[in-house]
Amino acid sequence: MAATDDALFKSLADPTRRAIFERLCREGELTVSALTKGAGVSQPAVSKHLVALKQAGLVSDRPQGRQTHYSARPEGLMPLIDWTGRMTAFWERRFDDLEDLLRRMDQ
Secondary structure (H helix, E strand, C coil): CCHHHHHHHHHHHCHHHHHHHHHHHHHCCEEHHHHHCCCCCCHHHHHHHHHHHHHCCCEEEEEECCEEEEEECHHHHHHHHHHHHHHHHHHHHHHHHHHHHHHHHHC
């Protein structure tokens, strides 16, 4: 697993970061101050979470004057989608093997 994949999983493991990412997905581009409202954490904490999300490839920023606007990058979830697909295939094979074993035991 690449370092960026690790950053993605670590970012999504934090409930506050997940909430920020989900909010950006739902509401579109927002400033740090807009994200702080209703986040339940301070502005510096939101800023730190945004840095982690940006490093994981989940958000992008756009400076405009004295404010920075953040947007979700849903394509940043591709490593998670790929991993989930690999795990699905793994477990499907395991269940097929188990089904075969149980069928042989019944005979």
